Amino acid sequence: MSPAQGKSSFKEGTPLPDAATLDREFDRGSRSQDHIAGIFEESDDDSQKLVMNFGPQHPATHGTLRNIFTLEGETIVHADVEIGFLHTGFEKLAEHMTYQQWVTVTDRMNYLSAINNNVGFSVAVEKLLGIEVPPRCAALRVIMSELSRIADHVLCVGLQGMDLGAFSVMLWAFEKRELVYDIIEAICGARLTTSWTRIGGIMRDVPEFFPDLIYQFLDDFPPLVEELHLMLRGNRIFIDRVKDVGIVDRETALSWGLSGPVGRSSGVDRDVRRDHPYLGYDKYDFKIPVQPEGDSLARYMQRMEEIEQSLEIIRQAMATLPEGEVVHDDFKTSLPKKHAVHTDMESLIHHFKLVMLGHGIRPEPGATIYVATEAPCGELGFFIASDGTDTPARIRIRPPSLYNFAIYPRMVEGGMVSDAIAILSSIHVIAGELDR
């Protein structure tokens, strides 16, 4: 490890690549930097560069993604990322499954708020078919989406605390998130992989005690959030680590396609719930918080404010929750009730026609549609192309995490290694959604 020799490796005796190889492979655009990680390189101005691997298995990567940082001292001079470790081919699977079946796959994208994915996909298919769900179903979907959003944001804030050394914040956040998961479990039996929606409705009506659960939650939750807020907002160490770190201005955010809390905390006043209302979001009176600062602290504040607005939406939706059916009444596209299938001939035929391969929901041939919904991470869009059969010709997911993460190398370049962790936790990338 003597600097006089120019280059040296951590391990004595490891053969070094020659200078020409190093020069070539340090270029952006080359991915084969694996074998030279951990090697110092001498640059023109007498400083030394170190290539450091961060991930794929690292607690602060929140899933499986790999960062390759080139360091000069502790400053990141060049960053590159590698994703795809969780790639499972959801889009390819969609071409071989029916619309109804693929709802289960959407759970696995952003597994912290599976209901938002279910709702997003169902809304897209319903728009493609031109059907509208009953008002009770729409209101329930709104309530559950907002609950899911709260769980997602609370967990994100907790993990942000954990990455910066405040471990108890993470434990508190997990505890508070449990309140939401209890409700989700009560309405659909599952906690993470909910598969709660159906094309044209939801799996079943909520139980009778649902209003009690929600009102209890609305009473219990705000003080707990306030606790969490006090832990972090009044914490000098936390503020020092996140303030003025990873600043993205509005123009950059727009150009890189940042959406959701990450975009709004950079001043992009854009929220699909307000701009392209779906499920009757235009009936509710809520604000879209926007932060102009664009740093990691702003992204934290943005999430805390969005939690308040989500609670407000739930309050209004509960006050105006209509009675009635929860499934669209055209059983050519939506599944009839299970009880009716067992007792009624016509429902049995409808059920049969919907679940048998080769029948099922068949949108118009050649129809294409792009429908976006506001997921906790940002704009979750589904581009669906139909070929007139019961399986889609193509479903493209517009994952918010992918576009939010694309800018990450630019955000960390020039900063410290510790800032890279503060930034990564603030943009809240879910690897399941990133890689699909």
Place this chain on the structure above:
Amino acid sequence: MTKKKNSNDDSKGPVPSHPVLEAMPAALREAVLSVEVHQGQTGLVTRVESVRAILEHLRDDQDFDFLVDVTALDFLNQDTEERFQVIYILERVSDLTVIRLHAWLPEDASGVPSVFDLWDSARWGERECHDMFGIVFEGNPDLRRLLMPEDYPGFPLLKDYPLAGHGERRRFPRVVPVGDEMIEEEPLEYPTSIGRGMHTPEYIEEVRRESSPGEE
């Protein structure tokens, strides 16, 4: 059924107009082959040659400042003009107009001009599109594989890429019980040449060479 009839009637009528189309200069408007409307959403269909000019116009003159997504469609064995369509979804944030641009792309899937200099979000959008379909976006400085491994042979979202089959594991020998004995079974020849011969290392090398990394 009635819905189907209605939409057929629509498509046979005059070309539906759209404010975005009307605001285009005549030369670009001629490049738009047709306008697809479904459920109130508009898609302009064009050819890949004019895609850069149209997108530049939409970005600079019509202020479409948000590129939502870049993706593609594969129309293998269908009676369409070309095999591929590259799709750009654009949004104008000031008045929330959303429009799609569908560009027909021939079988060899090359010659799509990159638009990373207009919207930075195209960098990864095009990269994923390349990864999944093998479409080469010329000029994109970082057209590496995004999700699949670097040395992966195929392009998974092509329609001729098999989903069903014996799968990867049958390419390795395995030990199976035959009667009382355990016999080592020979591996099957599993077709790894997928798609249109664009999966070869030479091809990947060519893409690397063509996309200039000097842009940074």
